[in-house]
Amino acid sequence: MSSLLVLPQAQFFPVSYNLDRRLLSKNSSDIFRYGHFSKSLRHDDQLVHPEFTPKHVAIIMDGNRRWAKARGLPVQEGHKFITPNLKNICNVSTKLGIQVITAFAFSTENWNRSKEEVDFLMKLFEQFFEEFMRFGGVRVSVIGGRSKLPIKLQKGIELTEEATKGNKGLHLTMALNYGGKYDMLQATKSIASKVKDGLINLEDINNKLFEQELATKCAKTPDLVIRTGGEQRLSNFLLWELAYSELYFTKTLFPDFGEEPFKEAILSFQQRHRRFGGHTY
């Protein structure tokens, strides 16, 4: 029979702990293995359990075009939410104790969109980096092939990375002209070339060495990946890094993805049961 205990500090964490699943452990890895929180939680700041907040959240920002079309607006109007919404997400993330956000802004395949849309996006990204150069102690960096980006944007990225590199707050990584397949191919080529030059042996190749060659270096892999806009696919995002990430798909379109839907995603994460291929309860 399942027994439920409401902890005494219920005013802060009105969470039902299921004793059968041994949720009383204070060890977060135990919680990830054994349990989740009640679905009935409201998502006020203090009710998103800080101890079990994802450290790294990746976001596929999809649905801008549909948002604009539904309102009879040019598609560009939907894209304009990138700066305010990412600022908002950074602010909420900082409050919740999330340390890294990786946002998918432009894929290696997105060059296939119309020239008009691509040009607009590149200009928008320029403005984005100008704004984030001095925003809330956030450290900003970029992954992806930047040599194909307009020179002015490349400069803006460099300046922003330089200006924010000492920031100790949240780390925001923008994936721009990024593709998971491309990244794994370039890692493979780099390793093959080192073997050929006798710098490493075939036997030295392992997960750790491969990860060093990826754009992210896998310093912290995403605990949670969110895709807005209703599609349920990864579209070539962080293919290696997401191996054990929790996936969260929401129909909310990116322009509507504010604080509340973001916290819903965090709460969903807190109800997951992560096993990393280990035993089940």
Ligand SMILES: CC(C)=CCC/C(C)=C/CC/C(C)=C/COP(=O)(O)OP(=O)(O)O
């Ligand atoms: C927030 C903002 C201004 C972002 C820029 C607009 C943009 C290009 C968003 C796409 C983000 C992305 C790479 C989603 C993957 O879907 P996909 O559409 O590349 O792939 P799919 O065809 O599989 O859906």
